[in-house]
Amino acid sequence: MKLTVALAQINTVLGNLQRNLEKHLALIQEAHARGADLVVFPELSLTGYVLQDLTPAVACKPRGDDPVFQPLLAASQKLDVVVSFVEEDVRNRFYISAAYLSRGQVLHVHRKVYLPTYGLFDEGRFFAWGDTVQAFDTPYGRVGMLICEDFWHASPPYLLWLDGADVFLFMSASPGRGLSERPELASARWVNHILRAYASLYTSFVVHTNRVGFEDGLNFWGSAAAFDPNGDLLVEGPAFEEALTLVELDLNQLHRTRSRLPLLRDERTALVQRELNRILSDRSRNSGR
């Protein structure tokens, strides 16, 4: 089976849901016209990234009666859509979330579980931590979604892998930094290292979308990318500019790579659980706690 994914690396209007929604609907239409089965937008694609006190004002609920999700769900009748937004739960906590929409339904919502609050990041000040990491079934197989800092921790992709995900959809709003003599920023190099590593270690597809544009002095570097289960780069979008980059994932590659390299078959999950239990219950040690 083949899955054509459109990587939508967009700029956003900070705090303007309506304008961002319009851009989403136009790109969903374009992705459909170009033959995509799935279009993936970057982190906080509906709102912009450095929201600070705008956070409560741009929150949505991923339901059919939400004015932002209603047209997105209608658009998902044509192809599957992944968007990212500020989610407000029933107790009025705010999350950085991503929703997978398919055929008019919300198949899954992932709430970002790691909120960077250091250096130039201040997410923990404004957002609540998500509490689950789960794979889910789609018309194209079992998928897992993570948002930016989530995949800077090794465990969320590992959990998705064990939960059955063969395609990882990663979304970022990654501020560009680390200018040196090299042709790309350090932040771009770091992210692409780990994307390739996950594809290789988990013999899975890794798809990453990242924002472009500026928010005050921060730049976002784009360069959406997809890696196959051998860790090979399939496609890379342009740096710094908006683009809709299509890539065809040949899902049969999972069969071929895992025949050669049965890392999933040999993964010793009971050993991991046993050792984790031991490490976490040993009160005399600090590692892992």
Place this chain on the structure above:
Amino acid sequence: MNPSPDLSINTELARRILTGFIRSEITRMGFSRAVINLSGGIDSALSCFLAAEALGPENVLAIRLPYRTSSPESLEHARMVIEATGVHSLTVEITPMVDPLIERFPDMDALRKGNIMARARMIVLYDQSAAFHGLAVGTGNKTEILLGYTTLYGDSACAINPIGDLYKTQVRQLARAVGVPAVIIEKPPSADLWVGQTDEGELGYTYAEVDRLLYLMVDERYTPEECIEAGFDPAFVRAVVERVRRNQFKRVLPPIAKLSHRTIGYDFLYLRDWGT
């Protein structure tokens, strides 16, 4: 051994990000034009080249603001930049603005005079910003911002600053790459506030030296002790550390005394790009 961290940058990448930044941050504020205080020095020359590339030279106004003691060479170097970039230009001599105030206080020292000149230039720059419908593009580099080698509300005043995260050493590298005339890159940097003034003479060290130290401390998070261990002179390190600390006030908005539940600067938090 004097440590030599590599401050070299990929100039194509820097140019791409900085022109994108100028375009984005000016157009989203509802403008399409820029004004620049063009001194004849390397920093404003670089900002002018970047703004001309980002917005088109027809959308940039470079203003030359000489005082009667300013070096004729500065005026000539500014002219070279105007010619090379094709931007609009205007020359407004600040002497008639500045001299009456200076004459009012006969004991005024060079520092006060220099600050008055820098602030007089700011007044003209912002007035032309309104007349030309363009935002003021800043010309302060990372070295001078960290050292506080700048006049508050004077040369530091701007709407956006494309070069404030580049050390002087890196400004030189990027200036070369974008085509700033060599004579401007190679001359000794000077605020040109009085005859014979040079930055390095006033600061007491060279940009090449202090950039290496600042890069280690700020970018690479070396402690002052580690910089001394790495070979820097202890007195030099202490002087720079203290200078950076003492000038923090120039890098922040004035603190507002908190009284209410929500106070600007503490818990009223929005980017400038709010809604755009």
